[in-house]
Amino acid sequence: QKEVEQDPGPLSVPEGAIVSLNCTYSNSAFQYFMWYRQYSRKGPELLMYTYSSGNKEDGRFTAQVDKSSKYISLFIRDSQPSDSATYLCASYTGGFKTIFGAGTRLFVKA
Amino acid sequence: DAGVIQSPRHEVTEMGQEVTLRCKPISGHDYLFWYRQTMMRGLELLIYFNNNVPIDDSGMPEDRFSAKMPNASFSTLKIQPSEPRDSAVYFCASTSDRARNEQFFGPGTRLTVL
Numbered sequence: 001q002k003e004v005e006q007d008p009g010p011l012s013v014p015e016g017a018i019v020s021l022n023c024t025y026s027n028s029a030f031q032y033f034m035w036y037r038q039y040s041r042k043g044p045e046l047l048m049y050t051y052s053s054g055n056k057e058d059g060r061f062t063a064q065v066d067k068s069s070k071y072i073s074l075f076i077r078d079s080q081p082s083d084s085a086t087y088l089c090a091s092y093t094g095g096f097k098t099i100f101g102a103g104t105r106l107f108v109k110a
Numbered sequence: 111d112a113g114v115i116q117s118p119r120h121e122v123t124e125m126g127q128e129v130t131l132r133c134k135p136i137s138g139h140d141y142l143f144w145y146r147q148t149m150m151r152g153l154e155l156l157i158y159f160n161n162n163v164p165i166d167d168s169g170m171p172e173d174r175f176s177a178k179m180p181n182a183s184f185s186t187l188k189i190q191p192s193e194p195r196d197s198a199v200y201f202c203a204s205t206s207d208r209a210r211n212e213q214f215f216g217p218g219t220r221l222t223v224l
Contacts (some may be wrong), residue, residue, distance in 0.1 A: 006152075032211060034211065034212075041217075041218075042217060042218075043114075043201050043203070043215030043216055043217055043218055044153070044201075044215050045215070046211075046212040046213070049211045049212070088152075088153060096141055096143075096158060096160070096165070096205070096210065097155060097158070097166055098143075098155065098213065099155075100145075100152060100153040100154075100155075101152065102151075102152035102153075103152060103153070
């Protein structure tokens with residue numbers, strides 16, 4: 001079992017939809033949780049990060065961590081075609097060894 | 111800042127050949143990471159350095175893979191001999207203690223081993 005599991009999709013939604021992307025993890029020691037966005041043929045870029053449990057909002061994006069169920073979520077409101085990308089969740093304990101999920105491919109149709 | 115620089119961007123080689131991938135981290139960053147990305151296995155950490163010293167190489171798949179960081183502005187990942195299963199996109203990333211929650215990735219090197 002991988003330490004961070006993520007459904008690879010693809011996920012296809014119409015423009016304006018609310019998107020929910022999810023991951024589960026197995027390592028109870030994970031404290032930091034990130035979402036990276038990767039456009040086609042580019043390197044991943046950090047979208048958001050949270051520490052421990054709770055919610056964090058940044059514009060149309062909300063990251064949510066539930067440590068009791070080991071569940072990580074990213075919500076995108078009013079999705080746009082420019083949001084079409086692969087979204088990778090990631091976690092680490094506090095050192096620098098980051099474990100990434102496989103990534104979910106998202107397509108937002110105009 | 112130019113960001114993390116990787117070369118070459120594409121590499122096509124034949125099985126058994128030596129392959130060397132290069133990375134220049136962002137100036138001032140003292141952590142450097144090498145990742146491999148495939149459809150089957152996703153993004154995997156191979157090795158990371160701190161102040162040019164390898165800290166964790168547990169992700170290096172086998173002895174055919176080696177990585178060096180001779181100075182703060184240059185690192186190499188070498189595969190010798192290469193095999194078709196090494197075909198993947200290899201990313202280099204860097205960060206610093208102050209920005210530890212964010213790794214800055216290069217554009218990647220797409221390696222194809224025939």
